[in-house]
Amino acid sequence: MSGDDWPTPMPRPGDDDDAGAEASVFAVFAPPETEIHGAPAGAGDPGPEPEADEPAATATPRDADDPVETGALGAQPAAAGLSVRNGPPVTPTANPPVGGVVDAGGADRGVRHRRRISPLRWASAALLGVWLVAMPLTSSVTELRQNTQIIVMVLAVLGVNVATGYGGMISLGHGVFVAVGAFAAAYAVDDLALPWAVSILAGAAFAGLVGALVGLPALRIKGIHLALVTLGLAIVFQPLAKRVPAFSGGVSGRAVGAELVPPSWFGTTRWAEGLYRYLICLAVVGLAMWVTYNVINSRPGRAMRAVRDNDTAAAVHGVNLVASRVNTFAVSASLAGLAGALGIILVPFTSQESFPFQESLVLYATAVLGGLGSLWGSVLGVAIREVFSRIGELLGGVSGLGPLGEFLRLLDEEQFVFGMLLVALTFVFPRGLIGLFNRRRGLPVSPSSQDRT
Amino acid sequence: MTDMMLKVENLHARYGAVEVLRGLDFEVPDGNVVVMLGANGAGKTTTLRALCNMCTTSGTIEMEGDDISRSKTADIVRRGVAHVPQGRGTFPELSVMDNLKIGAYTRKDKEVSADVDRWFEIFPRLEERRDQLAGSLSGGEQQMLAVARALMCRPRLLLLDEPSLGLAPLIIEDLFERFAQLNKETGLTMLLVEQNANLALDMADYGYVIESGEIALHGPAEQLKNDPAVQEAYLGA
Numbered sequence: 001m002s003g004d005d006w007p008t009p010m011p012r013p014g015d016d017d018d019a020g021a022e023a024s025v026f027a028v029f030a031p032p033e034t035e036i037h038g039a040p041a042g043a044g045d046p047g048p049e050p051e052a053d054e055p056a057a058t059a060t061p062r063d064a065d066d067p068v069e070t071g072a073l074g075a076q077p078a079a080a081g082l083s084v085r086n087g088p089p090v091t092p093t094a095n096p097p098v099g100g101v102v103d104a105g106g107a108d109r110g111v112r113h114r115r116r117i118s119p120l121r122w123a124s125a126a127l128l129g130v131w132l133v134a135m136p137l138t139s140s141v142t143e144l145r146q147n148t149q150i151i152v153m154v155l156a157v158l159g160v161n162v163a164t165g166y167g168g169m170i171s172l173g174h175g176v177f178v179a180v181g182a183f184a185a186a187y188a189v190d191d192l193a194l195p196w197a198v199s200i201l202a203g204a205a206f207a208g209l210v211g212a213l214v215g216l217p218a219l220r221i222k223g224i225h226l227a228l229v230t231l232g233l234a235i236v237f238q239p240l241a242k243r244v245p246a247f248s249g250g251v252s253g254r255a256v257g258a259e260l261v262p263p264s265w266f267g268t269t270r271w272a273e274g275l276y277r278y279l280i281c282l283a284v285v286g287l288a289m290w291v292t293y294n295v296i297n298s299r300p301g302r303a304m305r306a307v308r309d310n311d312t313a314a315a316v317h318g319v320n321l322v323a324s325r326v327n328t329f330a331v332s333a334s335l336a337g338l339a340g341a342l343g344i345i346l347v348p349f350t351s352q353e354s355f356p357f358q359e360s361l362v363l364y365a366t367a368v369l370g371g372l373g374s375l376w377g378s379v380l381g382v383a384i385r386e387v388f389s390r391i392g393e394l395l396g397g398v399s400g401l402g403p404l405g406e407f408l409r410l411l412d413e414e415q416f417v418f419g420m421l422l423v424a425l426t427f428v429f430p431r432g433l434i435g436l437f438n439r440r441r442g443l444p445v446s447p448s449s450q451d452r453t
Numbered sequence: 454m455t456d457m458m459l460k461v462e463n464l465h466a467r468y469g470a471v472e473v474l475r476g477l478d479f480e481v482p483d484g485n486v487v488v489m490l491g492a493n494g495a496g497k498t499t500t501l502r503a504l505c506n507m508c509t510t511s512g513t514i515e516m517e518g519d520d521i522s523r524s525k526t527a528d529i530v531r532r533g534v535a536h537v538p539q540g541r542g543t544f545p546e547l548s549v550m551d552n553l554k555i556g557a558y559t560r561k562d563k564e565v566s567a568d569v570d571r572w573f574e575i576f577p578r579l580e581e582r583r584d585q586l587a588g589s590l591s592g593g594e595q596q597m598l599a600v601a602r603a604l605m606c607r608p609r610l611l612l613l614d615e616p617s618l619g620l621a622p623l624i625i626e627d628l629f630e631r632f633a634q635l636n637k638e639t640g641l642t643m644l645l646v647e648q649n650a651n652l653a654l655d656m657a658d659y660g661y662v663i664e665s666g667e668i669a670l671h672g673p674a675e676q677l678k679n680d681p682a683v684q685e686a687y688l689g690a
Contacts, residue, residue, distance in 0.1 A: 299558070306544045306555045313542030316505055317606065318527035318559040373546065 121437055128379075132282065136275050144274040145346050148281050150386055152342045155288055157366045158378040159336035164364070165372030166296055167328035168308030169218045173230035174336045175360035176214070176237045181207040181337025182350040183241075183248050189258045189344075196260050196345070200284070203341030204334040211333020212326050219322055234357035241352035253351020260345045281342050288338055293375055295331060304328045336363075365422055371432025380433045384425075385418055392417040457517070458483045458610050458642045459504070464512035466496070466503045473499045475666040476512070481610070483517075484640040486633070488653040488674065490687055491663035497646040498539055500663070501612045504644075505529050505536055516610070530559045535608030539615050541599040545588025549579050552587050552598055556605030565605070572601040593624040600631075610642045617649045625649065629656055650687035654678045662687075 136144055156178050163171040185203030188194045194202065217229045241248040248254065262276035295301045306314040307324050315321055344350050370381020396412025399405060410416050429435045459481035466474040473496045481487045491497045503510045505526050514522040521529055535556075544552050553572065557565045573580035576597045582590060587598055596616055603611060613632070617625040633656045635641050647653035654660055660677040662670040670682065677683050 299554075302547070302551050302554055303558060305547055305551070309544035309546050310538075310542050312507070313538050313544065314555065315507055315526055316530070316536035316538055316542075317555050317602070318530035319555070320525075320527060 136278050141270045141274050148278045152281050152339050154379050154382050155339035156336045156363050159332045160363050160367040161378045163332035167304050170227040171230045172227050172364050173234035173360050174363045175355045176234050177207040177333040177336035178340040179355040180210050181340030182344050185341035186256045186344050200341040204338040207337020208330040208334030212330040215326050215329025218325050234360040238352050256344045256348035277345050371434025374434040377432050377434035389414045389417050456483045460515040462513045466499050466508050466510045473666050479661050481644050485658040486636050486643045488645045488657035488660045490650050495663040496666040501614050533609035535603035535606050536612040537599045537603045541595045543587040543595045543598050548584050550583045552602050553605050556602035576601050592620050613645045
C-alpha cells in the first residue's frame with residue numbers, strides 16, 4: 001500500500017506495495033453479491049434524489065426496515081468502488097466520467113450543503129441590528145445603562161448554555177460565577193490597581209478557575225443529581241460570601257472606586273460615558289460569542305459535545321472524559337464571570353445580595369427558554385424575556401378597565417410574566433425559541449447526556 | 454508471539470462490588486475474526502470495555518506482546534484498537550461529519566479529511582447526510598456511521614459490540630458481509646461480541662462462549678457451530 005492516499009485502516013507490517021492490493025480493498029465494498037439486495041449498481045443508484053433529500057429527508061428519520069434502503073446501501077458502494085478502480089484515487093471529482101455517480105455527488109456537494117438563510121433569520125438579525133444602533137441614540141442615561149446590563153447578561157446565559165447545552169451538565173449555580181467574576185474584577189481593579197482590561201480578564205479567568213473546581217462533582221454525577229449539587233453551591237454562596245469581606249465586601253458589599261471613563265475626545269457628558277461603556281460591553285460580548293463559537297467547533301469543542309451525547313462512545317475514541325468535563329465547566333464559568341466583571345463597569349458596586357440562588361435559576365431558565373445548544377438561543381432567551389416584561393409593563397400601566405385592568409396590573413410584575421412565559425413556551429417550543437429558526441433539524445431535546453453506564 | 458494480536462490472561466473486571474468477569478483467558482490471532490457468544494449479562498460488553506480500560510480490571514491484556522492493561526484509553530486507541538460500542542453509540546446531536554471526526558480524535562496527522570472522503574466513497578449514504586444530525590439517520594445508516602467512525606482511527610483491531618442489535622435481518626446480513634470482506638481483503642482483526650450466533654459463527658474463525666463471567670466453551674467456529682450445547686443455547690436447533 002503505497003502512501004496514505006486512501007484510508008488503510010490497518011498499516012500492517014509485511015504488506016507489499018502492489019497496486020493490486022490497493023484496488024482490491026475497494027473491491028471489498030463492491031462485491032457482486034451485494035447487488036442481490038437491490039437493483040443492479042447503475043439502476044439502484046439513489047444519486048438522482050439530491051433535491052428531495054434536502055429538507056424533507058432531514059425531517060423524517062428513515063425506517064430501518066425499508067427494503068428500498070437496503071438496496072441503496074448495498075448497491076451504491078458498488079458504483080463508488082467501480083469508479084475508484086478506474087484511476088488513482090485522489091479526490092472524488094478527479095475520477096474519470098465512468099464514475100458518473102460519484103462525480104455528480106461531488107460536483108453539487110457545495111451547492112447542496114450551502115444553507116439558505118430564512119427570511120425569519122434575516123428579519124431577526126436586522127431587528128437586532130437596528131435596535132443596537134437606535135437604542136443608545138434614543139435612551140436616557142439610565143435606560144442605556146439598564147439595556148447594557150441586559151446585553152451583558154447574555155454572556156451569563158451563554159455560560160449556562162455551554163455547560164448544559166453543549167456539555168450536557170445541568171448547572172443551576174451559574175449566578176455564583178457571575179458574582180465571583182464581579183468580585184475578582186473589583187478586587188483586581190481597586191486593590192491591585194490593575195488596568196480595566198486586565199481586571200475584566202482576571203475576573204473571567206478567576207471565575208473559570210472556580211468553575212473548574214465546582215465542575216469536579218460533575219465527573220461523578222449526572223443529570224438531576226448534578227443539578228442539585230450545583231443548586232446547593234448556589235445556596236451556600238451567599239452566607240459564604242458574607243464571611244470574606246476582603247474579597248466580597250462582606251454583608252454590605254463593595255463599592256468599586258475605579259471608574260471607566262472615555263477619552264476626552266469621546267465626550268464628557270454622562271450620556272457619552274454611558275455610550276462608551278455600552279460600546280465596550282457590546283464589543284466584549286460580541287468577541288466572547290465569537291470565541292465561544294470557535295471553541296465549540298474546535299477539536300475539544302467537538303469532544304465536549306460528543307461527551308454530552310454519549311460519554312461511553314466518546315471515551316472509546318480516546319476522549320478524556322475528566323479533562324473534557326472540567327474544561328467545559330471552566331469555559332462556561334468564565335463566560336459567566338466575564339458577565340459579572342463587565343457588570344461592575346456599569347454599576348460601580350457589587351454585593352452578595354445581588355446574587356441569591358434564585359438568580360442562578362433564572363439564568364438556567366433563560367438559557368432553556370432561548371434554546372440549549374445554540375449560541376443565538378441565549379441571545380433570544382434574554383431578548384424574549386425582556387421584550388415580554390416590557391410589554392407587560394405597558395399593559396399593566398393601562399388603567400380604568402375594571403376587572404380586566406386588575407389582571408393587566410399583574411403583568412406589571414416581571415416575575416409573573418417570566419413565569420408564564422416559561423409555562424407557555426415550554427409547551428410550544430420544547431427545544432427553546434431557537435426551534436422556531438431551526439425547524440429542519442427537529443429532534444427530541446436531550447440537554448443532559450444519556451445515562452448509559 | 455508476533456501473530457497474536459491480543460492475548461488475555463486471567464481477566465477480572467468489576468463494577469463496584471459486583472464482579473462481572475471472573476478470570477477470562479482468550480486470544481485473538483492477527484488477521485482473525487473471533488466471536489464471543491453469551492447470554493445477556495454474561496459479561497460480553499464488559500470484556501470489550503475492559504480491553505479499552507474503561508472499567509476496573511485485573512489480569513494481563515497483551516497487544517502484540519505489550520501489556521496494555523494499565524494504558525489509558527486514548528493510548529489504546531492510538532495503538533490501533535477501535536471500538537464500536539453497543540447500540541451503535543453514535544452522537545445523535547452531532548453531524549455525520551463531526552461523528553467521523555471524533556473517530557479520528559487521537560490522530561494528529563493531516564490526512565483525516567482525506568480518510569473522511571475515502572469512507573464517504575465506501576459509504577455514500579453517509580456523504581449524502583454529512584451535515585445531518587446523526588440522530589436523524591436510520592438504524593442501518595447509524596451502524597454504518599459507527600463502523601466508519603471506528604475505522605477513522607486506522608485500527609488494526611476492531612471491537613464490535615453486538616452490531617446486529619435492533620437492525621432488520623436484511624441490513625444485518627449486508628453488514629456482516631461487509632465485515633467479512635473487510636477482514637478478508639485487508640486482514641483487519643476483529644473481536645465480535647454477538648447474540649446472533651448463526652451469522653457470527655459463519656464469519657468467525659474462532660469462538661468463545663461466556664457464561665457468568667467465565668469461558669464456558671471455546672473452539673474453531675465450525676466446531677462450535679456443530680456443538681450440541683451451542684446449538685441448543687444459541688442456534689435454536
